[in-house]
Amino acid sequence: MSKVEAVIFDLDNTLVNTKALEGFRKSTPGEAPSEDLLRETKVYPKVRTILREILSKGVKLAIVTNSTKRYAHAILEFHDIKRYFGSIITYNDVSLEGKKPSPNGIEMAMKALNVGKKVLYIGDDEVDFNAAYAAHIKPIAPAWASNNPIKQIPAAMLSSTYLIDELDDYDGIKLLAEFVARNGAFSLPKKRYYFMPMLLNGDVGALKKENIDAVCLGRYFSQGDPLTALLHNKHALSQEIYKKDLHPNYVMPEYFVDLTLFYISKAPKFFYNTDDARFDIVTVIPSKKGKNPRLENMLNRVSKKYPDKATRFISDLFYFEDDARSLKTLGGRDVREAEIKEKLKLKNKYKHEIQGSKVLIIDDVFTTGATLRGAFSLIEHCIPDRIFGVCFAKTVNIKTVDKFCPECGRKMQCRTNRKTGKMFWGCTGYFEKTNQCRHTEDYSQ
Ligand SMILES: [Zn+2]
Incomplete structure (x- = not known):
């Protein structure tokens, strides 16, 4: 079993309920909210305990938010939770092209914490999950925060208790079918099993x-x-x-x-x-x-x-x-x-x-x-x-842009050559009996 090295959080509506500030964030980007406005925000009830328990297990903490530095720091200071985090990456650190779903912020935080890839990213939005996938770490939905249904599927949805329990076994955080496929057999070593x-x-x-x-x-x-x-x-x-x-x-x-x-x-x-x-x-x-x-x-x-x-x-x-x-x-x-x-x-x-x-x-x-x-x-x-x-x-499915075959118009897939390990684009018509199409293209980054 390998331990989780760090847990990185989104800020708005994951750690702190900031729904009252939605209008403020849009109308005055870059500004810190007033005391009166800050009083309308709330740290989710479980959050302080979660943060303390994560640190007590020797796991590092960071925040990566698309919000600006002044805004984020004002909220964290007001609620006195800033001190828990080893790294706080905001919009000011990554600028427009580095915003989530770009993995840049997450990668900066991982570097600052000096950790490898056994990292969880906890957020409430599709861009959070996509940024985590792009950074090759596990996106997690928090069961304690606001749970609006989202398009993208995370690696798991965890309650505060489950999150703390799972910190000892990064690879064990899997949905039920993934767990079974990984073992190549149906067995349930854990009492709990995850589904979405x-x-x-x-x-x-x-x-x-x-x-x-x-x-x-x-x-x-x-x-x-x-x-x-x-x-x-x-x-x-x-x-x-x-x-x-x-x-x-x-x-x-x-x-x-x-x-x-x-x-x-x-x-x-x-x-x-x-x-x-x-x-x-x-x-x-x-x-x-x-x-x-x-x-x-x-x-x-x-x-x-x-x-x-x-x-x-x-x-x-x-x-x-x-x-x-x-x-x-x-x-x-x-x-x-x-x-x-x-x-x-x-x-x-x-x-x-x-x-x-x-x-x-x-x-x-x-x-x-x-x-x-x-x-x-x-x-x-x-x-x-x-x-x-x-x-x-x-x-x-992360990108919305689809690549189509110039020969037959079907969708193209990015496949991997089993012998060489090299990736290439191949037409999905390859698998069709009628009008089979064997068109491929080199893949270059
Ligand atoms: Zn084709």
């Missing part, structure tokens, strides 16, 4: 149980960008999921079966707080015609192992029209949404069984969410009791 509650639009956060549409058990690093492609190369779950593209007859490892069994048996108790709650129907997002039915096959394996015969496993609840295209080759959200709406269908013979049922839909990767939204809306027409989604991973 999610909305159908893909936002994650500390949602109320009744508002959760889906649960995400891990992360998949997109190969559409060199930064996340690098993270992909070091991430066991991401690598495993990518195998489905590399091998046309890919069979999902037994740990996905066991993880699914675990989820099906535990999740209803979590959602309903009763021991006898269960999913009535469990299904998967189907494969397209002529493609490997990997999730259907996995579900059949799950059904054989699952003891509760009152739960029905239906692997062909949905189907795709014959000419449906792979979403991975398509560009934007709107194109994907339209494709799903037109091509994903619900089998007529099952429609009457859905009414009043609790339905679980399993997918492996949540990218834009178009598929899961399409599946939800098909089921909603049949008036179920409630629909739940679960995915093994949500895609971490």
Whole structure:
């Protein structure tokens, strides 16, 4: 086990609730707030204890904020928490191009603290997580602060107690599916396991149980960008999921079966707080015609192992029209949404069984969410009791700029040559049987 070397915090709405200063920050950038304004800000109740306990474990502390120096220092001094931090990096240190999501501030703080890469960055916003990914450290969402759902998925969401406990084991901070993939087997050495509650639009956060549409058990690093492609190369779950593209007859490892069994048996108790709650129907997002039915096959394996015969496993609840295209080759959200709406269908013979049922839909990767939204809306027409989604991973996509193939117009991926370790751009059409495209381009930084 390797210890966490440092914890770096965002300031606004992570350490201190500064919602009252939002207007002030925008209208008078660079100024320190007045005493009256400062009195309207509050340190989150757990924060002082967290800071003291982190230091008492010999772990270093820093702040990296996009706010200005005068503003940040005024807040920290007013609440008397400035003394805990070994480094405080503000806008004044990094200027406009170094603001988060640039990793510059985080890298400066790590240098000032003289620490390696076993560092956590705790923040409440997408730019915080993206800056942490860019700095190759772990982004963490704080369960103690304001929790507006956010687009980007962090490495974990931690309560103050869990954060202190996890300081001894940096590598152990993983979402459930990542943990299982790293071990190559289903085992739960810890009593607690991490997942991210999610909305159908893909936002994650500390949602109320009744508002959760889906649960995400891990992360998949997109190969559409060199930064996340690098993270992909070091991430066991991401690598495993990518195998489905590399091998046309890919069979999902037994740990996905066991993880699914675990989820099906535990999740209803979590959602309903009763021991006898269960999913009535469990299904998967189907494969397209002529493609490997990997999730259907996995579900059949799950059904054989699952003891509760009152739960029905239906692997062909949905189907795709014959000419449906792979979403991975398509560009934007709107194109994907339209494709799903037109091509994903619900089998007529099952429609009457859905009414009043609790339905679980399993997918492996949540990218834009178009598929899961399409599946939800098909089921909603049949008036179920409630629909739940679960995915093994949500895609971490950092750049918004997509690279498209000059030969065929499909999306390009940043891949790694297994022999040389060199990265290159490859067309996603490489994996398609119809109109295969082998176009590649050199990748240079
Ligand atoms: Zn191409």
